[in-house]
Amino acid sequence: MAGTLWTVIVVLFVVWIIGLILSIGGKLIHLLLVLALALVVWNLIMGNG
Numbered sequence: 001m002a003g004t005l006w007t008v009i010v011v012l013f014v015v016w017i018i019g020l021i022l023s024i025g026g027k028l029i030h031l032l033l034v035l036a037l038a039l040v041v042w043n044l045i046m047g048n049g
Helices: 002-022 027-046
Strands: none
Touching: 002 027
């Protein structure tokens, strides 16, 4: 499960970076970043990191 979670986090971060470079997505890109950070924190708290 932890491997899948990290994959999702990496994908969300890459999409955010692409959105910043291409200036697309607006607030959705930042929402994805917040979601990725929340998943990182959750994973660290649960001890799966």
